[in-house]
Amino acid sequence: MERSERGFFYGDTTEIIRMDGITLTDTAYTLDRVGWHFHKDDYFTFLLEGGVVEGNKKEVYECVAGDLLFHNWQDAHYNIASGRPTRGFHVELQDGWYERLDVPADLTEGSIRVFSPMIKKMMYNIVREAKLAGTGGQLGVDALLVRILGILGKVRAERDGVRPAWVGRVREILRDEVSFAWTLAGMARELNIHPVHLSREFSKHFHTNLGDYLRMVKVQRAMALLTERGRSLTDIALECGFADQSHFIRSFKGYQGVTPAEYRRLLRRGRC
Structure with a gap:
């Protein structure tokens, strides 16, 4: 089985920062297809554009722009192209990085x-740090990765325990029906639980409140659509459930620190 060396991915790498x-x-x-392989280091794959099918020994994922995957270096996987232009941002972590920051390598x-929208937000910020600061962004990238791995460790612990059935269902609903005007009572009815219970217990499983979580999901859906050429801000705003373009711009900037147009320009850095 082939092992991919550090910094190598199957395609045209337009930017590499060490x-x-x-x-x-x-x-x-x-x-079109990359057969079974594994990598030298643990790494994240963050899809900025397009889509890809990825399989490993346990699951097969059909990924689209905005999806985030983590791979342990020992885990073999394969990839199948989606038939449309696809672009991935990768973060590889060497053993020395874990040791230097005293982060357990087995999280x-x-x-x-x-x-998790919270983790995806932090990964977007890593992309931003890399594009704007290059090698000078080490401090910010280190801090974000430590937080990401800490949350992933908690998520794994929760996954290994007993989790209410509604937790997975609410995540699917908010992901698949992001443009719907949900109310707390309506969501609770859909989940067959009491509104008070939903409001009180949501943050225990999602590490934020319901309103902030939904806003993050909307903005992240918009981030994926912003990579599609020819899509207007008005169309994206309506598709993602914002009242109008001005509301979309305010929410996006409040969440990401830049306007949608500025984010589009940021992603063009490093593109062929």
């Missing part, structure tokens, strides 16, 4: 599809 213990790459995937195992 930090102390971290390698960041921005790659446009060009192959995560195997391949994980990360759903």
Whole structure:
């Protein structure tokens, strides 16, 4: 089985940034299929554009722009192209990075599809840090990665325990029906639980309140759509459940620190 060396991904890498213990790459995937392989280091794959099917020994994921995967270096996987231009941002973590920051290297195992909007927000900020600061962004990237791995460790512990059935269901509802005008009472009826219970227990499982979680999901859906050429801000705002374009711009900037137009320009850095 083939092992991919550090900094190498199957496509045209338009940017590579090497930090102390971290390698960041921005790659446009060009192959129709990549057979079973594994990598030298643990790493994250963050899809900025397009989509890809990825399989490992346990699961097969159909990923789209905005999806985030974590891979343990020992975990073999394969990839199948979606038939449309696809671009991935990768963060590889060397053993020395874990040691330098005293982060346990066994917080995560195997391949994980990360759903948490909080973690995705932090990964977007890593992309931003890399694009704006390059190798000078080490401090910010280190801090974000430590937080991400800490949350992933908690998520794994919760997954290994007993979790209410409504937790998975509410995540699916808010992901698949993000444009619907949900109310607390309506969501509670859909989940067959009491509104007070939902409001009180939500933050225990999602590490934020229901309103902030929904706003993060909306903005992150918009981030994925912003990579599609020709999509207007008005169309994206309506598709993601914002009242109008001005509301979309305010929410986006409040969440990400830049306007949608500025984010589009940021993603063009490193693109062919």
